[in-house]
Amino acid sequence: MPVEISNDTIENKIFLIRNQKVMIDRDLAELYGVKPIRLREQVKRNVARFPANFMFQLNEDEVEMMVSQNAIPSKKHLGGYLPYAFTEHGILMLANVLRSETAIEVSIRIIEIFVKLREMLFTHKDILLKLEQIEKKVTGHDENIQLIFKYLKQLLNIPKPERRQIGFKRND
Helix, strand or coil, X not given: CCCCCCHHHHHCCCEEECCEEEEEHHHHHHHHCCCHHHHHHHHHHCHHHCCCCCEEEXXXXXXXXXXXXXXXCCHHHHCCCCCEEECHHHHHHHHHHHCCHHHHHHXXXXXXXXXXXXXHHHHHHHHHHHHHHHHHHHHHHHHHHHHHHHHHHXXXXXXXXXXXXXXXXXXX
């Protein structure tokens, strides 16, 4: 039977740490339906499958940052240890290590969300580039428009030459 987890639930567990989108071990264990200690045991038994670009352990400053940003309620929430953070590739490898149907299904959902987030980033990046191009064009046009207004003002303020009066002159 398929696991029912909302996309929002998964997205709220993805953090940006060390310029990488990651999920921490405790959240992954909850999603996979295993105890965090069992997840860490499997990782330690298969440490060769988790190079530094798949998984890393958070340091004290990173944990403090997560607590201060309310990403996690407190250090106690982590169970008294520094958590491991898993990148997209590490999450996929976890499904292979845990070897449960739930882990496989949840990993597929998580990877789909990572892909969706990456696509959104590229879409927004394209939009940002287009806006910058438009801004450059408008900036150039703005200077030209100001120049046109300057010349129009000069045309409006041309001194009128004295005109010779037309009509009869009286010699008094």
